[in-house]
Amino acid sequence: MRREITGFSNPLLKEVRGLREKKLRKRAGLFLAEGLRIMTEARDAGFLPEMLFRVKDREVHALEIALEAAVLVAGGDVIETSAEIMAKLSGKDNTQALVGVYRDHATALEDIDRSQAPIWLVAQAMRDPGNLGTMLRTGDAVGAGGLILIDDCTDPFSVEAVRASMGAIFTQKVVQCRWDDFLTWLRKGEGQLVGTSLRTDIDYQSATYAAPCFILTGNEAQGLPADYEDECDLRVKMPMRGKADSLNAAIASAVMAYEVLNQFRRK
Amino acid sequence: MRREITGFSNPLLKEVRGLREKKLRKRAGLFLAEGLRIMTEARDAGFLPEMLFRVKDREVHALEIALEAAVLVAGGDVIETSAEIMAKLSGKDNTQALVGVYRDHATALEDIDRSQAPIWLVAQAMRDPGNLGTMLRTGDAVGAGGLILIDDCTDPFSVEAVRASMGAIFTQKVVQCRWDDFLTWLRKGEGQLVGTSLRTDIDYQSATYAAPCFILTGNEAQGLPADYEDECDLRVKMPMRGKADSLNAAIASAVMAYEVLNQFRRK
Structure with a gap:
């Protein structure tokens, strides 16, 4: 009306x-x-x-x-x-x-069809709505299926996150769950869990990714907890040439996602 | 005292x-x-x-x-x-x-030694202090020499930009100048100007980059003006698999910068 x-x-x-x-x-x-x-x-x-x-x-x-x-x-x-x-x-x-x-239209983990997309982004304790919205937007660009939010993340439906997503809040599936529930669900089917880490010597370009690939990014300040890293099928690191050994979380996630997409494109 | x-x-x-x-x-x-x-x-x-x-x-x-x-x-x-x-x-x-x-410690264009680094980031009319700070941080990570700000960008010395830079405001050179002055300076020496564009068929992974490589990123909403794109030595596009043909500006810049770094690493 x-x-x-x-x-x-x-x-x-x-x-x-x-x-x-x-x-x-x-x-x-x-x-x-x-x-x-x-x-x-x-x-x-x-x-x-x-x-x-x-x-x-x-x-x-x-x-x-x-x-x-x-x-x-x-x-x-x-x-x-x-x-x-x-x-x-x-x-x-x-x-x-x-x-x-x-x-609002959050999706339950059980309602995700992981075979629908080769890439899924996973964020743990992401605090910044701009980062979260940006990850949704990146997910859309790389053809990801959605963004799985682990533990206490900022609300994906906040005005700031929706704005930063530039509409990807509507094209990407959004899941909110706890780590244990995610792991249990993940291990029930195919899926490679990839985390970026400083505790590895594997360059992110020398690793081989497999679809569906779940790219896990940790909290902006703390990164991933060590026991979360331990659960990853693959821990990789990006080259860091600067003074600080770190990237913004949404940037790290995007650089990883494009590497995975590029590998899949070459197949 | x-x-x-x-x-x-x-x-x-x-x-x-x-x-x-x-x-x-x-x-x-x-x-x-x-x-x-x-x-x-x-x-x-x-x-x-x-x-x-x-x-x-x-x-x-x-x-x-x-x-x-x-x-x-x-x-x-x-x-x-x-x-x-x-x-x-x-x-x-x-x-x-x-x-x-x-x-504050902005650097004049003439005081830049372009041979000091293989990568330089260039942002045009960047409006968001978070994006600008994030680009500085990414620049640090890829071993860039600095960030050249073209036209009316948000202030790199704002509290928000400094915070997002995570300290890279101190490790990266920061230049503020007009487009014409930048071009004049650029063409006085070596340097490949690379812009991301939708008006090209060259995949960003199939192009060959040369140091010093200047990666040009446009305004968040408008992208690069067409006549700025025309001045680029190389226009490339990143794969876009989603509904929206766009990435956040700081993300696009980082994905490009890592591709350039990866090519240089292989040499």
């Missing part, structure tokens, strides 16, 4: 603004995605918002018209409002003309 | 807090780096803070004792203060027990 909100005190605004907080997202089972590019990406992947907020009285892109039509046909709401109210809704730092409210 | 600040109203605090703003950083020629790890990295690279703020009355790491001694020997100030005052100084989100005030 198409309708309009004109007052700042409308209770729906408070509810939607609340989705910037993890607790309220969990309770509602909803999350926010902003901007036409990401929302079009979502639609292409089969996801429509339950509510679409839009600033009225401005020039409209053809993709936005298509998006709105799809939302209405699917029984969702298109809610028109002023730029001022939208700024309150979407945060002053990065006001968008479009904000969508989506049903 | 070692001294203590006990009052929130001390004018030095306001001055140092002001270094979170670009305008005041420029005016003072100073910037902030936080935390023992980054400040130790700085010291190893030959940079000491003019002022070192530290929270007093807590357990102290041996590296911090060494750092303080070095600052005092060099004629700098070690300023002790309370945790509350430090929180005000360093921002509530990420309070550190140590904050250093450093002289």
